[in-house]
Amino acid sequence: MRIVLVEDERELAETIKKGLEEEGYSVDVAYDGEEGLYMAENYPADLIILDIMLPHMDGLAILKNIRSKGVKTPVLLLTARDALSDKIKGLDTGADDYLTKPFEFAELVARIRSLLRRTAEVKEAVIRINDLEINTASHEVKRSGKPIKLSAREYSILEYLAYRKNTVVSRTEITEHIYDESFDRDSNIVDVYINYLRKKIDRGFKNKLLHTVRGTGYILKEPDR
Numbered sequence: 001m002r003i004v005l006v007e008d009e010r011e012l013a014e015t016i017k018k019g020l021e022e023e024g025y026s027v028d029v030a031y032d033g034e035e036g037l038y039m040a041e042n043y044p045a046d047l048i049i050l051d052i053m054l055p056h057m058d059g060l061a062i063l064k065n066i067r068s069k070g071v072k073t074p075v076l077l078l079t080a081r082d083a084l085s086d087k088i089k090g091l092d093t094g095a096d097d098y099l100t101k102p103f104e105f106a107e108l109v110a111r112i113r114s115l116l117r118r119t120a121e122v123k124e125a126v127i128r129i130n131d132l133e134i135n136t137a138s139h140e141v142k143r144s145g146k147p148i149k150l151s152a153r154e155y156s157i158l159e160y161l162a163y164r165k166n167t168v169v170s171r172t173e174i175t176e177h178i179y180d181e182s183f184d185r186d187s188n189i190v191d192v193y194i195n196y197l198r199k200k201i202d203r204g205f206k207n208k209l210l211h212t213v214r215g216t217g218y219i220l221k222e223p224d225r
């Protein structure tokens, strides 16, 4: 999953980026309001983390702007102080959640997961497709109760497909949502990872779950659909 982080405190921004990348997210950072607005509007993010106090344009103005343009990406606001009016304004402007600084990193990650689940209309931390279980909190993957070891990238791709289970996802969408802006988009690395994933998930099982839809993309689906 890909996250746009708009935060002008460089040290905090770097810490959050590094931590989220360790959790398997791809993160693009904007350090001021103008850049933040550009990224929020143009990058195919799954979530936007928006600080309120920013140079050039504040977080609430960015939020108002993107919502008026129909951008529906979930937004998590970061409020510097425990200012009730900022939170109310934020939620009324179309934020999905907020977090007051200073916060524990673990809470930020838990809220991100919760927002991503809400968007995907997944209620629980564990996504199930037939006998495949993907725990989005612990990143454990099991098939028929047996643990499957995946690399961080393999997991990211599987999780992205799982959030959109029973739907065809294009290679471009996977690339855009798994990698940040610095990634070489011409590379065929996604196909390589899909092949690894297919071996780890489907090999030895009668019911295949991960399918290639020729000329379109990939789908993770229940065998009877």
Ligand code: CA
Residues within 6 Å of the ligand: 007, 008, 009, 051, 052, 053, 054
């Ligand atoms: Ca700030």
